[in-house]
Amino acid sequence: MTKRTTINDAILIEDGQDLERIVKDKRAQWRANNAKARRRQRRYKKKLIAELPRIITDIHSTYPEDEA
Incomplete structure (x- = not known):
């Protein structure tokens, strides 16, 4: 079984293609129908996108750019 996102x-x-590759729903086969599986995938993607700015x-505070 794959790891949950x-x-x-x-x-x-x-980049955007990484989002598609990373998001996995390990319980996709147990969902009642495909629409519910797609909806869950959409929620995972939204959570990851919302987390990107933080x-x-x-990363920028950990590795500051050299300023001249």
């Missing part, structure tokens, strides 16, 4: 997986996103800020 977590908020921490947002670190792995570099992660970008953390």
